[in-house]
Amino acid sequence: MNKKRGRQNRQNRKGGTGKGIAIVLLLIISMAWVFVNVNGRAGAGSVDNTHFLELVNLDHPISAEPGSSQIVSAWPAVPVISRDITMNKTALDAVGRMFSAAKAANIGSYYISSGYRSYSQQKQTYNNETDKSYVQPPGCSEHETGLAVDIMAAGIKQNALAASGQGQWLAGNAWKFGFILRYPQGKQNITGISYEPWHFRYIGRPHAYYCHKHNLCMEQYIQFLKDSGGYEITLDGRKYSIFYEKSQNAIMKATAGLYYEVSDDNTGGFIVTAWGK
Numbered sequence: 569m570n571k572k573r574g575r576q577n578r579q580n581r582k583g584g585t586g587k588g589i590a591i592v593l594l595l596i597i598s599m600a601w602v603f604v605n606v607n608g609r610a611g612a613g614s615v616d617n618t619h620f621l622e623l624v625n626l627d628h629p630i631s632a633e634p635g636s637s638q639i640v641s642a643w644p645a646v647p648v649i650s651r652d653i654t655m656n657k658t659a660l661d662a663v664g665r666m667f668s669a670a671k672a673a674n675i676g677s678y679y680i681s682s683g684y685r686s687y688s689q690q691k692q693t694y695n696n697e698t699d700k701s702y703v704q705p706p707g708c709s710e711h712e713t714g715l716a717v718d719i720m721a722a723g724i725k726q727n728a729l730a731a732s733g734q735g736q737w738l739a740g741n742a743w744k745f746g747f748i749l750r751y752p753q754g755k756q757n758i759t760g761i762s763y764e765p766w767h768f769r770y771i772g773r774p775h776a777y778y779c780h781k782h783n784l785c786m787e788q789y790i791q792f793l794k795d796s797g798g799y800e801i802t803l804d805g806r807k808y809s810i811f812y813e814k815s816q817n818a819i820m821k822a823t824a825g826l827y828y829e830v831s832d833d834n835t836g837g838f839i840v841t842a843w844g845k
């Protein structure tokens with residue numbers, strides 16, 4: 569996809585039209601069909617697109633900047649390198665829980681060194697960087713989703729994070745809070761990015777668990793969902809059903825009493841996550 573098209577799509581979603589990204593769940597209640605419009609903003613009963621599972625890389629530029637209501641200040645909720653760092657609210661809450669858990673386990677303290685970057689901020693970052701091996705062109709950085717976070721351990725240099733106890737704790741436990749180590753060692757030929765022990769991406773707990781357990785990077789996970797159509801998993805006694813919908817205007821049958829979360833994958837499909845109480 570070229571940059572021009574990416575920019576057009578961004579403007580579309582900013583304008584709130586969002587054509588062609590609707591998926592409809594049919595919920596059966598007392599023999600009546602109730603339509604739940606996942607495209608969001610459709611009124612009572614609608615399910616918003618969380619965007620949690622959007623794949624963003626060089627081949628899949630982000631289709632739209634996140635709505636400003638989703639992005640909040642990271643400070644003072646968690647320690648930060650700079651007080652102007654912002655992030656997606658759900659992801660930030662998860663970072664807070666993760667940092668608290670690390671502290672409770674006497675692992676040490678962490679801080680955020682980078683969170684959300686707008687298209688123009690990413691453009692500036694890219695243009696200013698002479699070594700482009702760790703920085704993506706504007707439109708192609710996960711930081712533009714607001715769901716990616718660079719984490720540093722207090723007192724540990726960035727190049728020493730992977731070998732440190734703090735770095736290893738993050739790699740082993742981030743899934744519990746819905747994060748994946750987005751650019752793992754040994755996956756550079758798939759992700760296109762060198763190993764980054766500090767960069768974590770929020771995708772949600774069952775998905776992060778599956779990636780961690782099966783050693784899948786996000787590109788592999790999305791492909792697995794496409795190929796398999798989805799899977800079921802039980803985590804801490806809660807059963808999750810995960811479906812992949814290829815069509816952008818798919819209609820699927822939903823079961824009354826279950827909770828649903830839907831995200832587009834930024835490659836033309838949707839991932840539906842359903843669970844009981």
Ligand SMILES: [Zn+2]
Nearest residue numbers: 716717718767
């Ligand atoms: Zn990063």
